Each structure stands twice: as C-alpha cells, then as structure tokens.
Amino acid sequence: MAEFSKILIATNNAHKIEEIRAILAGTGIEIVSPRELGVEVDPEETASTFKGNAIIKASEFSLAAGIPAFADDSGLCVDALEGAPGVYSSRYAFEGCTFEDNNNKLLDALKDVPEGKRNAKFVCVISLCDGRNLLSDFRGELSGSIAISPKGDNGFGYDPVFVPDFDKMRSRNTRTLAEMTKKEKNSISHRSNALKMFASYLRNQLHS
Ligand code: ITT
Numbered sequence: 001m002a003e004f005s006k007i008l009i010a011t012n013n014a015h016k017i018e019e020i021r022a023i024l025a026g027t028g029i030e031i032v033s034p035r036e037l038g039v040e041v042d043p044e045e046t047a048s049t050f051k052g053n054a055i056i057k058a059s060e061f062s063l064a065a066g067i068p069a070f071a072d073d074s075g076l077c078v079d080a081l082e083g084a085p086g087v088y089s090s091r092y093a094f095e096g097c098t099f100e101d102n103n104n105k106l107l108d109a110l111k112d113v114p115e116g117k118r119n120a121k122f123v124c125v126i127s128l129c130d131g132r133n134l135l136s137d138f139r140g141e142l143s144g145s146i147a148i149s150p151k152g153d154n155g156f157g158y159d160p161v162f163v164p165d166f167d168k169m170r171s172r173n174t175r176t177l178a179e180m181t182k183k184e185k186n187s188i189s190h191r192s193n194a195l196k197m198f199a200s201y202l203r204n205q206l207h208s
Contacts, residue, residue, distance in 0.1 A: 004205070006030040007128070008037060010061035010071035015156075019186070020072075023195040027202040032067075039065045045087070050075060053087060054127035055134055062129045070198070074124035074191060076158045078106070078146060080113045089158070103150055103161050110146055118146040120162065122190040126198050136201060140193030152178025155185060164188060 009017055009031055017033050024031055034041065043060040045053040050073040057071035075089030085092035085106070093101035110118055122142040128135045143165045150160035152175070159177035166173055177185050186192045 004029070004068050004130075006032060006067055008032050008034065008039070008061055008065045008067055008069035010034070010041075010057045010069040012042070016072070019191070020195060023186075023192060024199050024202065027199050028206050029202045034061065034065075037065050037067075045073065048087060050087060050123055050125040051127060051137055051139075054125045054137065055129060058127045058129035059132050059134075062131050068128060068130040068135065070126055070128040072124055072126045072191060072194065074122065076106075076120060076122055076162070078110070078118075078120040080117055080119075081109060084109075099157050103158060106146065106158070106161060107149065115145075115148065120144055120146050122158075122162065124190040124194045126194045128198070128201075138194045138197040138201070140190040140195070140197070142188060142190040142193070147176055150178070151176045152180075154178045154180065154182065159185070 007029060009020055011017065012034060021031050039061060041060050041064045043057050045056060047053045047056055053073040054071045057073065058069045061071065062069035073087070075086055077083045077086050085102070089102070091097060093105040121144065124140045125137060126140075127137040144163050145165070147161050147163050152160050155178045162177050163175065164173055164177060177189075
C-alpha cells in the first residue's frame with residue numbers, strides 16, 4: 001500500500017474543505033487544500049457514476065499536485081424517478097441553476113407520486129487516488145423520502161425537501177434536513193458516513 005503523510009482535498013468548495021477537515025482531524029494525516037499548494041484544476045465531471053466522477057476529480061488534482069488526492073462526489077437518487085437526478089444533481093433543472101430551481105423541478109416531477117412512494121437516498125462516494133491509480137474508495141448513504149413541499153432554512157441543495165427516515169435516536173422522523181442543526185445533519189449524513197470510513201482507513205494506514 002502507498003505510504004503518505006499528506007493528502008490533497010480535490011475540491012475548490014471552501015465549505016466542503018472545512019467540513020472534511022473537521023471530520024479527518026484525528027487521523028494524524030495532514031490535509032492540504034488546492035489553494036495552499038497553488039494548484040488550479042477544474043475537472044469536468046463526465047462520468048455516469050458517483051465513483052467515476054470522484055475518480056476523475058481525485059486523479060486530476062493528484063496529477064497536478066504530485067501527491068495523493070481524494071475527492072467526493074455526491075447527489076440525490078429518487079426511486080420514483082429511476083435514480084434521477086443522480087450524478088446530475090447540481091444541474092438537474094438546467095446548467096447554472098440555483099438550489100431552488102432544482103427543488104422546484106423535483107417537486108413538480110413528483111407531484112402525482114403519493115406519500116409512501118417518494119423514497120430517495122443521498123449518496124456520497126469518496127475516492128483516493130495517487131496519480132491515475134485508485135487506492136481506495138468509500139460509499140456513504142442516507143435513506144429518506146421527498147417531502148410534499150420545502151421546509152427549513154439550514155443546509156444547502158436538496159436539504160429542504162429531504163426527510164431522513166430515522167433520526168439519531170432511531171425513532172420515526174418528520175423533519176427535513178434543512179430543519180436540523182448542522183451537528184444533527186453531520187451525525188447522519190451520507191458525506192459524514194463516507195468520511196468516517198475514510199478516516200478509519202487513514203488511521204490504519206498510519207499505524208500499519
Ligand atoms: P465539487 O466542487 O467538490 O464537485 P459540488 O458543489 O459539485 O462539489 P457535489 O458533487 O458533492 O457538490 O454535490 C452535487 C449536488 O448534490 C449538490 O449541488 C447538491 O444539489 C446535492 N447534494 C449533495 N450533498 C447534499 C447534501 O448534503 N444536502 C443537499 N444536497 C446535496
């Protein structure tokens with residue numbers, strides 16, 4: 001297995017960098033951002049799977065920086081829409097659209113789908129690459145359903161229309177992710193689930 005003490009986060013999204021650093025803080029591995037290394041890359045996400053897009057991002061950043069890099073790719077998959085919007089989650093309504101445009105299009109697409117048949121899940125895949133080589137990947141999911149109308153002001157993206165199946169206490173939940181605190185969301189989210197697996201992999205790397 002590759003030996004490393006420093007890895008690059010393959011994203012230019014400052015929000016993500018902060019969240020990811022917090023979760024990986026205890027691993028003993030230094031996490032650097034593209035800005036800190038002076039690396040400028042903006043890869044096109046052309047794959048048809050989350051894993052494929054995560055690999056594109058991680059390997060392009062790794063090649064540019066000369067150190068291993070990891071990327072996450074995430075999105076929402078709705079059963080009644082055969083997995084859409086999936087890898088197109090950020091540009092579901094149209095290229096350059098807002099989160100609100102996406103939520104409106106989603107609620108419209110599901111207007112004839114009754115409660116109980118609006119199952120969906122958030123997926124997050126993290127890939128760690130050394131140049132073009134995929135070293136490992138991790139998948140986190142969060143199951144839930146799509147609300148009839150948006151609720152809540154927290155979070156981003158599809159959070160106002162996504163109701164996770166269970167809350168932390170394993171009791172039935174009725175709140176959307178946008179009605180939860182950042183801490184509550186981070187304790188159950190697809191991204192934190194994948195990041196926790198990644199953190200444990202990194203700890204094993206250092207101690208093996
Ligand atoms: P990169 O630059 O790292 O690629 P991105 O902004 O494209 O980041 P993602 O690929 O991770 O973000 O996510 C794609 C879309 O999926 C995002 O724009 C949201 O619409 C949706 N999404 C992902 N995670 C979400 C979450 O936790 N809550 C709500 N929506 C989410």
